[in-house]
Amino acid sequence: MTMPLVVGIDGSEASLEAVDWAAGETARHKLPLHLVCAAAPGQEASDVISRASERARMASPSTRMSSEVLHEDAASALVSKGRNAFALVLGSRGLGDLAGMLLGSVSLAVAARADCPVVVVRGAPExxxxxxxxxxxxxxxxxxxxxxxxxxxxxxxxxxxxxxxxxxxxxxxxxxxxxxxxxxxxxxxxxxxxxxxxxxxxxxxxxxxxxxxxxxxxxxxxxxxxxxxxxxxxxxxxxxxxxxxxxxxxxxxxxxxxxxxxxxxxxxxxxxx
CATH class of the missing domain: 3.40.50.12370 (Rossmann fold)
Incomplete structure (x- = not known):
């Protein structure tokens, strides 16, 4: 079974940029894409999944895609998913991070704890x-x-x-x-x-x-x-x-x-x- 490229999403623009980047990567490597949204119990995550899925389809229509919502700490959820992933892909900042931060707390925590390669999508469009x-x-x-x-x-x-x-x-x-x-x-x-x-x-x-x-x-x-x-x-x-x-x-x-x-x-x- 081919391991997927796993993307952490939270609805932020940075996480959608990570989805765009990951979709291109799955096309190059012919990998499936798996979207993961870590949400607090009772929190609505369907809109987040829908927006991210649409972005991925636009970027790479032929990519096989799946998604799930996990009701646990975001960093722990992503590290766990990374044990069976080609790589984890994250945005540079999330919704909960303070304005002006250079790197989000979840991205840094996952980069320090994951067993697989971790991609932090940074930089200008070019x-x-x-x-x-x-x-x-x-x-x-x-x-x-x-x-x-x-x-x-x-x-x-x-x-x-x-x-x-x-x-x-x-x-x-x-x-x-x-x-x-x-x-x-x-x-x-x-x-x-x-x-x-x-x-x-x-x-x-x-x-x-x-x-x-x-x-x-x-x-x-x-x-x-x-x-x-x-x-x-x-x-x-x-x-x-x-x-x-x-x-x-x-x-x-x-x-x-x-x-x-x-x-x-x-x-x-x-x-x-």
Whole structure:
């Protein structure tokens, strides 16, 4: 059975923008779409479902669609549905969030707790409507982080666009400010040259997607700055997140928090294996 793309809806304009984006995604991947509305007991949700369903049909008439109303906490309901989903898709802000907030509380909570990729649909129409022809992925050197790279390659493949792979690095304390000569790395057995980190992360997926156009960028400096700059001309930003040791949820960290709050385009948080 094909896992659906699950969209959290609450009637807000941001959640309807998430429906529009998700409908396009289901068409690319040939996935079913499942709309989830978390409502308090006694709250009328039929209008919310109807509006979202109509938006989805307009965006992708051939997509198989289903919906349900869950009378429980929105974040918990969506995290539960995400256990059997291709991905969870959310708007950047909901009806209950304060004006001026950069990211809604439900979206942040789901991104930190879900077991599947979580998409927060952000940005102006040109970013949400895939007009740039570019997917950006942040490349780490940690074990298990290749899941985000694999996700990004697949997205670039189905969108038939280029992939921009960004690896940002900073020299260890006490290291020279300029890129050190090769022998220096040999002395630091835990340290790989930044270009090697990038190539190692791309090698496996690149063999699978041999026709992919990949723009490799190694940047010395803060990762959040490098990713946000790359995302300014992108349709999608993909980042990874590790599991919390001994706790439920993901380690979003400062970089992921920064891009979730400030990315100019839709962003996907992909859990590490």
């Amino acid at each position: 970013h949400r409507d895939a007009r740039f022809g570019s997917v950006v992925v942040g490349v780490e050197g940690r074990e298990g982080s290749d899941t985000a790279v694999q996700f990004a390659f697949r997205e670039a493949h189905v969108r038939r666009c280029r992939l921009v792979a960004v690896h940002a690095w900073s020299a260890p304390t006490g290291a020279p400010s300029e890129p050190p000569p090769p022998y220096w790395y040999a002395l630091e057995t835990h340290w790989r040259p930044p270009t090697q980190v990038l190539e190692d992360a791309l090698r496996g997926p690149a063999e699978r997607y041999r026709n992919a156009t990949v723009d490799r960028r190694v940047v010395e400096g803060p990762a959040r700055k490098a990713l946000l700059e790359a995302a300014s001309g992108a349709d999608l930003l993909v980042v990874g997140a590790g599991k919390r040791h001994g706790h439920i949820g993901l380690q979003l960290g400062l970089i992921n928090h920064a891009v979730l709050h400030h990315a100019p385009c839709p962003i996907v948080v992909v859990p590490h294996i």
